[in-house]
Amino acid sequence: MSSLLLRNGHIIDPANGCDEIADLRIEDGRIAAIGQGLSNDGAVQELDVGGLVVCPGLIDMHVHLREPGQEWKEDIESASRAAVAGGVTRMCCMPNTQPTLDHAGVVTQVIMRARQVGLCEVHPIGAVSRCLAGRELTEMRELARAGAVAFSDDGMPVWHAGVMRKALEYASSFGFLVIQHAEDKQLTDGGCINEGWMSTQLGVEGMPAEGEDAMIARDIMLTRRTGGRYHVAHISTRGAVALVREAQREGLQVTAEAAPHHFALTEEEVMAYNADAKMSPPLRTEADRQAVVEGLRDGTISVIATDHAPHHIDDKRCGLSCAAFGIVGLETMLPVSLQLVRDGVLSMSELIAKMSLNPARLLGLDGGTLSIGAPADVCIFDATERWVLDREALFSKSKNTPWHGREMSGRVCYTLKQGRLVYQRGKILD
Ligand SMILES: [Zn+2]
Structure with missing residues (x-):
């Protein structure tokens, strides 16, 4: 299983009252550590998420x-x-x-x-x-x-x-x-x-x-x-x-x-x-x-x-x-x-x-938190990025949305499922 270190994200985890700029380390698909300046022995892949919100999937x-x-x-x-x-x-x-x-x-x-x-x-x-x-x-x-x-x-x-x-x-x-x-x-x-x-x-x-x-x-x-x-x-x-x-x-x-x-x-x-x-x-x-x-x-x-x-x-x-x-x-x-x-x-x-x-x-689901040991299901987003919704760009097979052509504010940048990067800015990684 992969390890990953998210650097300098704005971590928000309501379950633990966490709302701070910090690093988050994922090991074996689970949340392993949250803290300032977490060490990386050079073995772990790093992702700079400065300026982005990091929250439970x-x-x-x-x-x-x-x-x-x-x-x-x-x-x-x-x-x-x-x-x-x-x-x-x-x-x-x-x-x-x-x-x-x-x-x-x-x-x-x-x-x-x-x-x-x-x-x-x-x-x-x-x-x-x-x-x-x-x-x-x-x-x-x-x-x-x-x-x-x-x-x-x-x-x-x-x-x-x-x-x-x-x-x-x-x-x-x-x-x-x-x-x-x-x-x-x-x-x-x-x-x-x-x-x-x-x-x-x-x-x-x-x-x-x-x-x-x-x-x-x-x-x-x-x-x-x-x-x-x-x-x-x-x-x-x-x-x-x-x-x-x-x-x-x-x-x-x-x-x-x-x-x-x-x-x-x-x-x-x-x-x-x-x-x-x-x-x-x-x-x-x-x-x-x-x-x-x-x-x-x-x-x-x-x-x-x-x-x-x-x-x-x-x-x-x-x-x-x-x-x-x-x-x-x-x-x-x-x-x-x-x-x-x-x-x-x-x-x-x-x-x-x-x-x-x-x-x-x-x-009663085992999720919705970034607690240590929890599955590393993580959503990372830019809270202010502006973009225009194009229904043809939706991943859904159907395009029935009232927001087509409208400006949106806030955009998902990365999604992690059990520590694996499955989405990155417009691309599904499967
Ligand atoms: Zn209904």
């Missing part, structure tokens, strides 16, 4: 890999390349593949395929219900034994209250999280963007905020009843943030993640019928966006996750109403999120925690 707990079943949109290899280009060294994949991740065999297959690719570790999220149909629970323990780290029907909500109650009960009996795509389809069916001024202007069906809020309110009651662990995926409304905050004050095990697009953009993006700004939940109003930002600031929202949802151009260029929901996000998470630091919402250490340490803790 990012962990994205909400990714749609599309493999198995829709490999023309994305596969485990292309997603892994996109991940490390975005500084992500672990990602959790959602179960809405074809077949769905509702059997141990499929879960094992995904993990093995990701290991074969060898760039980014994949931790599957097992399905709550068979075929995500929301009626019959999966064999959760078997999925967990095969390597699933949490449960969700994401892509679909767990719409059936009785199934959600049982899922919270069973999953919590072995300490697992249930992740909800909160959407009451009876309120949102047929909708394609946020319901309000914009949907009226464009003359398209809207999805009201209440579709999200109502389901979260129901689920919080079920969490109270069951003592389960409940996590809101891609939170997007003012009401939802308030509900989660209140549940946490009460001491319930309720957590939430926000996707960069929900704190960076608003429904204004769809003004020109832009299908690359169509996602579920939809971009909301400025008041909702500000509520999500406030939730990130005060800690109500502990995780930033992408909801990376690749779609072929044919699924997007068919009019706003019938275009598929979702955008790619692995390669833009870090630069878009850095705006929170520039705006004084979060410190750099708080931001990094939401993209590494916090998801690791929530899911």
